[in-house]
Amino acid sequence: MNVRTPTTVAPGETRARSPLYWRYAVEPFVYLSPAVILITLVMLVPLVVGISYSFQSIAILNPLKTGWVGFDNYAALWSDGKFWTALGNTLWWTVASVTLQFGLGLGLALLLNRHFHFRRIVQALVFLPWAVPTFLSALTWAWLFNPVIGPIPHWLAALGILAEPENILGDPDLAMWGPIAANVWFGIPFFAITLLAALQSIPGDLYEAAEMDGASAWQCFTKITLPFLAPMIAITVMLRTIWIANFADLIFVMTGGGPANATQILSSYVFTTAFRKLDFGYASAIAVALLGLLLVYAAILLKIRQKFVKI
Amino acid sequence: MARMELRNVRKSYGSVEVLRDIDLDIDDGEFIVLVGPSGCGKSTLLRMIAGLEPISGGDFLIDGERMNDVRPRDRDIAMVFQSYALYPHMDVARNMGFSMEIRGAPAEERARRVAEAARTLGLDTLLQRLPKELSGGQRQRVAMGRAIIRDPRAFLFDEPLSNLDAALRVEMRLEIARLHQRLGTTMIYVTHDQVEALTLADRIVVLDGGDIQQVGSPLDLYERPANRFVARFIGSPTMNVVPATGAAGGVRLADGARIALPHLGDAGNAVELGIRPEHIDVVGAGAGDLEATAELVEHLGSDTNVYAQVDGLGPMMVRVHGNIAARAGDRLGLKIQARNAHVFAADGTALRRAERSA
Numbered sequence A: 001m002n003v004r005t006p007t008t009v010a011p012g013e014t015r016a017r018s019p020l021y022w023r024y025a026v027e028p029f030v031y032l033s034p035a036v037i038l039i040t041l042v043m044l045v046p047l048v049v050g051i052s053y054s055f056q057s058i059a060i061l062n063p064l065k066t067g068w069v070g071f072d073n074y075a076a077l078w079s080d081g082k083f084w085t086a087l088g089n090t091l092w093w094t095v096a097s098v099t100l101q102f103g104l105g106l107g108l109a110l111l112l113n114r115h116f117h118f119r120r121i122v123q124a125l126v127f128l129p130w131a132v133p134t135f136l137s138a139l140t141w142a143w144l145f146n147p148v149i150g151p152i153p154h155w156l157a158a159l160g161i162l163a164e165p166e167n168i169l170g171d172p173d174l175a176m177w178g179p180i181a182a183n184v185w186f187g188i189p190f191f192a193i194t195l196l197a198a199l200q201s202i203p204g205d206l207y208e209a210a211e212m213d214g215a216s217a218w219q220c221f222t223k224i225t226l227p228f229l230a231p232m233i234a235i236t237v238m239l240r241t242i243w244i245a246n247f248a249d250l251i252f253v254m255t256g257g258g259p260a261n262a263t264q265i266l267s268s269y270v271f272t273t274a275f276r277k278l279d280f281g282y283a284s285a286i287a288v289a290l291l292g293l294l295l296v297y298a299a300i301l302l303k304i305r306q307k308f309v310k311i
Numbered sequence B: 001m002a003r004m005e006l007r008n009v010r011k012s013y014g015s016v017e018v019l020r021d022i023d024l025d026i027d028d029g030e031f032i033v034l035v036g037p038s039g040c041g042k043s044t045l046l047r048m049i050a051g052l053e054p055i056s057g058g059d060f061l062i063d064g065e066r067m068n069d070v071r072p073r074d075r076d077i078a079m080v081f082q083s084y085a086l087y088p089h090m091d092v093a094r095n096m097g098f099s100m101e102i103r104g105a106p107a108e109e110r111a112r113r114v115a116e117a118a119r120t121l122g123l124d125t126l127l128q129r130l131p132k133e134l135s136g137g138q139r140q141r142v143a144m145g146r147a148i149i150r151d152p153r154a155f156l157f158d159e160p161l162s163n164l165d166a167a168l169r170v171e172m173r174l175e176i177a178r179l180h181q182r183l184g185t186t187m188i189y190v191t192h193d194q195v196e197a198l199t200l201a202d203r204i205v206v207l208d209g210g211d212i213q214q215v216g217s218p219l220d221l222y223e224r225p226a227n228r229f230v231a232r233f234i235g236s237p238t239m240n241v242v243p244a245t246g247a248a249g250g251v252r253l254a255d256g257a258r259i260a261l262p263h264l265g266d267a268g269n270a271v272e273l274g275i276r277p278e279h280i281d282v283v284g285a286g287a288g289d290l291e292a293t294a295e296l297v298e299h300l301g302s303d304t305n306v307y308a309q310v311d312g313l314g315p316m317m318v319r320v321h322g323n324i325a326a327r328a329g330d331r332l333g334l335k336i337q338a339r340n341a342h343v344f345a346a347d348g349t350a351l352r353r354a355e356r357s358a
Helices: A020-053 A072-078 A081-112 A119-126 A134-145 A152-158 A177-200 A204-213 A217-245 A249-254 A266-275 A280-308 B042-050 B092-096 B098-102 B107-121 B136-148 B166-183 B194-200 B218-223 B228-233
Strands: B004-013 B016-026 B031-035 B057-062 B077-080 B154-158 B186-191 B203-208 B211-216 B240-247 B250-253 B258-260 B270-275 B280-283 B290-299 B303-310 B314-321 B331-336 B342-344 B350-352
Touching: A020 A280, A072 A280, A081 A119, A081 A177, A081 A217, A081 A266, A081 A280, A119 A177, A134 A152, A134 A177, A134 A249, A177 A217, A177 A249, A204 A217, A204 B077, A204 B098, A217 A280, A217 B098, A249 A266, A266 A280, B004 B042, B016 B042, B016 B211, B031 B042, B031 B194, B042 B077, B042 B154, B042 B186, B077 B136, B092 B098, B092 B107, B092 B136, B098 B107, B107 B136, B136 B166, B166 B186, B166 B194, B186 B194, B194 B218, B203 B218, B203 B228, B211 B218, B211 B228, B228 B240, B228 B270, B228 B342, B240 B314, B240 B342, B250 B270, B280 B314, B290 B314, B303 B331
Parallel strands: B031 B186, B031 B203, B077 B154, B154 B186
Antiparallel strands: B004 B016, B004 B057, B203 B211, B240 B250, B240 B270, B250 B258, B270 B342, B280 B331, B290 B303, B290 B331, B303 B314, B342 B350
């Protein structure tokens, strides 16, 4: 009946006739090429260029001294007090932000995982801070911290935490708390939503089995919920740490790294070095140092994950 | 050791009643099987006994103590779940010893009890494995081990074998029977599989539509079903039920045949005659109560199943012990074993049950 089917081809057999070489050695890479080309252009080339910049002197304000300088930038970095201050600030900023975001995000996820009215609406609303443009939230938080127009210094003073309603962002000892507060507000939804998804994937009968076995609510949490969340916790904490360590937007808008470099973190230092001082060589060296530190951190975390996560 | 009493126990979700006035006494050491079609409320009843589902009304007592508001962990009952509900991040040993870990039992006692239970269940070599590295049957054993180790006063099983293949199901069924013999603990077992119910139970509770239809020993239910539902639910292949009219000293079938049944009540009522496939004999055409044409004949070796089309009555299934020479298309006579016949009133209740086997 089907006159168009060549009788030489058995049913189910491919009708395409291609040499083995084409099919197995070349064809797969043709399909992969869009992704490979894109990743190469967008990520690998800039990475190599950036790393090569860190071994050169490229300062727009000093155009005569352009050229390869070996490890000069790194040597300067080693003896640069501002770099070490920024590194310490980066640690403090990242650890405080990630810890608070994670802790509060987990709490929020546990709350959202309970049954209550309008749960879906609340879940959607919780995600809102994530959708606000960073500079808008930074500006808003900067105003909230401003004692002239913002309420926060007055509340803190009323609670006795501050002696008087001063400008927190202007006090070198306290300034970092401003961006951290904004960052926590901004980042809680990410943890809440991802952890909520992980929570919802835990089979309910495990809790029933544990209940029959005599486990209390706290034991259910530590012996079932946490082990189940562990893979998600490991991956989200790693991602967030990397993002937050690189996340200079809030700091740049709220304090600009000041006062007296008290809120300068490595990524904002890279930004000011590159685009204020226009010293691309030195900025690249700082960026490579930050990249190295984050790679070491990720490697350690993945190792820990391998050891503790069994699911 | 546990004696359980359910007094007018009810369960409703909002205005939907799923269980009505459940009255049941379970003796210490008894093996009770709750059986019924899906949606009949059997799992809900089990979960109410476990404490995982609140009881909407009535009283539930264990050893005379009211349990309605007692938390599951304080009821001292172990449960084996249909999904096994093994903790996937814990190895077999920790899964089995979890209840002792929770109670803070010393590690060496825990290890000893786990090893003991593992030996009886044949899990000794698997103690360090994670659940995902086990086969279905092994997971089932671990779930049972987790229950045994607690030495509870009652075991609950929620369709524990439904995820296993047929061969393994038979094996685990025997294992559960052996476990009950060895421990002598009260067990309540939920299943929709009547073979499991008939083979395991001391007493079977047949549930349908939120009501208990009948409680009795497996043979009781087979020989003396209280109504048409139980008659058709218990026994395989299913009982044949055909419309009939009460007549003096028997019933008259729609095709005009008269079946003599002693001790039957009023004549003239519309009733139904129930007869199990194994209680019909195949005789030569013209020699039986009914005339039929064989539509399909299955030779199973030990038995022969005949799907017959009875003249003026419709389809009927006949099961004959051994092999007979019948083939599809043959004309047959069917003889109904009157002493094994059931008669049901229009509302389904049994008017006459099979005579007690001696």
